[in-house]
Amino acid sequence: MPNFLGSAGTVPAFFVLLTLILSSVVVVSLVLARFRQSLLVGYFLCGLVLANSGILVWAGADSSEMIHALSEIGIILLLFTLGVEFSVNELKNLRRPAFLGGGVQMLLCALAGTGVVVLMGLPVRHAIVIGFAIALSSTAVSLKSFQDMRQPDSPQGRVALGMALFQDLAVIFFMVLLPVILNAGGNPVVDLSLALVKGVAFCVGAVFLSRYGIPQMLSAVALTRSRELFTVTVVGLCTAVAVLSGLLGLSPALGAFAAGVVVSGSIYSHRVLAEVLPLKDLFLTLFFVSIGLLIDLDSVIAHWHLIVCGTFLIIVIKGSIVAFAARLSGLRMGDWLITAAALSSTGEFSIVLLNRATELEALSPVIEQVLLVCTAVTMGVVPFLMKLSVPAAVKLRAHLSRKPGTRSDRNLGMGGKIEGLTDHVIICGYGPVGRNLHENLRKSNVRAVIIEMNASTVKKLLNEGTKCIFADAGQRVALKLARLKYARAIAYTFPHKEVALGALPIIREINPSILVFGRTKFESEAAELLRAGVNHVLHDEEESGRAMTHAVMDCYTATLDEEA
Structure with a gap:
């Protein structure tokens, strides 16, 4: 097949590959959305078709190194x-x-998982790695599905999150030990010692940077008030720690995860979330498409029976174990069914683990292909399984509620996060006006959340125990973190109409009945805000005129009092 675009030499091959991916994703997504089907399987099929239809060869974008690089970027x-x-x-x-x-x-x-793989005839060392990879679930897919179902704070969603957090910690430890597990000919004591040294060095470095390096750097960047510089710094931090992790013999993807964890412990986590989360769905899309690009269709056809059996066993056996663990965690009344559906797949860390095992020559190409397809399919069907589990959980709950002594779910509250607030006020900006508003609301026992872009102010407020978010008050993620949906009012206390006007459509979409307060310098801007739908606008010139009038009239009142 002729290399049509590649022979022209005018378009970079990576750009051609990215264009083909995004274009095919849009077409497939529109079709699947029309039939209200999960998009994740569609993303995987896009990659599968592109890789096996000859389109990439025709477009000159069939480089295996480039495809693997795109896969690595997506997962990092x-x-x-x-x-x-x-x-x-x-x-x-x-x-x-x-x-x-x-x-x-x-x-x-x-x-x-290890037992099943050993029964298939694979070495125990390799079976342990595959078994551990099967034990991992997809945090991204499960949490996104809970959000789509509007159940992220439900007991079943909280239990799923808790299990996912433990998996994330466990995989870090396992990745450190992976070379030791797979190295059959080396000295186990020396290999284990070296692995532990690397792991400890990585963890110590991460803890050190989280306290003495990264917060100071982000603070200096935040002082510039440059959104572009902040975003570049965050992405640079991600790639730098990923490279460091790779140099230590660990996975770059593991390093990227560690970089995110380091940032999550700082006051800048909300700001980073606001900048990065809008792109999370894009990263998830690239991840699924890149899995499809790595699949050899001939290998899939030749070993389809292994793929079907593997997918079935993962969902059934793992789902049953997750259901049991969810019940141990305190879930009752059938809600454990939803958690079981959410965590019944393998996940993104499974891919990282399998890629690393392949680099260490522990997996044959056939086994790698089978596990890749099983991972993609199980992740793709999670949203469908969760939708099926909801009515099943309702029926089971109704049945169990008739039995005496049935316990309800444990209290799994949100703890330290800005959760549980209702009927509160969101204060955007903590200048003199925002500070005055907050103090008066506190005196009246009205709860408030502050969104502020000054890092020093945020640190001070957090130390005082005030609920505060370091983020841009015009971004959807920041407003959701402040629980806009449950607030009574939101006040933009700074006189910049652009922020309020830009955020207003998001505000009305999330909470149509909320009262919106704005502030402007000029009369024309006040009229524009009112026309856009702001409920109350404070006009600085008008308020200053009233204050000046009162001050001037007070001097006449004082003179009259003295003459009297």
């Missing part, structure tokens, strides 16, 4: 966003589902 960026969403405070608040539920789930799934 995806895992960085997952790391930013990781919260040590959440782990503390979800101790039981994380350590009890997650520990039981990981142990039983790894043992079951």
Whole structure:
């Protein structure tokens, strides 16, 4: 087949590949959305078709190195966003589902997976790696599905999050030990010592940077008030830690996740989330398409029976184990069915682990292909399984509620996050006006959340125990973090109409009945805000005129009082 675009030499091959991917994703997504089907399987099929139809050869974008590079970029960026969403405070608040539920789930799934693989005739060392990879679930897909179902804060969503957090911690430890597990001919004591030294060095470096390097750098960048520089710094941080992880013999994707975790512990985590999360779906899309690009269709056809059996066993056996672990975590009344559906797949860290095992020559190409397809399929069907599990959980809950002594779900509150607030006021900006508003609301026992872009101010407020977010008040993610949906009012206390006008459509979409307060310098801007739908606008010139009038009239009143 002729190399049509590549022979022209005018368009870079990577750009051609990216264009083909995004264009095909749009077409497939429109078709699947029309039939209300999950888009994730469609993304995988896009990559599969592009890789096996000859289109990439025709377009001159069939370089295996370039495809693997795109796959690595997608998973690195995806895992960085997952790391930013990781919260040590959440782990503390979800101790039981994380350590009890997650520990039981990981142990039983790894043992079951290892046993099945050993029965297939593979070496025990290789079976352990595959079993551990099967025990991991997709944090990105499960949490996104809970959000799409509007159940992220439900007990079943909280238990799923706790188990996912434990899996994220477990995979870091396992990745450190992976070369030791797979190295059959070396000295186990020396190999283990070297692996532990690397792991400890990486963890110590991450902790050190989280306290003495990264916060100071982000603080200096934040002082510039440059959104572009902040975004570039965050992406640069992600890639730098990923490279460092690779140099230590660990996975770059693991390093990107660690970089996200480091950022998540700082006051800048909300700002980073606001900048990165809008692109998370794009990273997830690239991840799924890149898996499809790595699949050899001939190998899939030749070993379709292994793929079908593997997919079935993963969903059934792992789903059953997750359901048991969810019940141990405190879920009752059938809600464990939804958690089981959410975590019944393998995940993005499974791909990272398998890629690393392949680099260490532990997996044959056939086994790698089978596991890649099983991972993509199981991840893709998670949203469908979760939708099926909801009515099943409702029926089971109704049945169990008739039995005496049935316990309801444990309290799995959000703990340290800005959660649970209702009927509050969101204060955007903490200048003199915002500070005055906050103080008066506090005196009146009205709860408030502050969104502020001054890092020093945010640090001070957090130290005082005030609920505060370091983010841009015009971004959707920041407004959601402030629980806009449940607020009574939002006040833009700075006189910049552009921010309020830009955020207003998002505000009305999330909470149509909320009261919006704005502030402007000039009368024309006040009229524009009112026309756009702002409920109350404070006009600086008008308010200053009233204050000046009162001040001047007070001097006449004082003179009259003295004459009297």
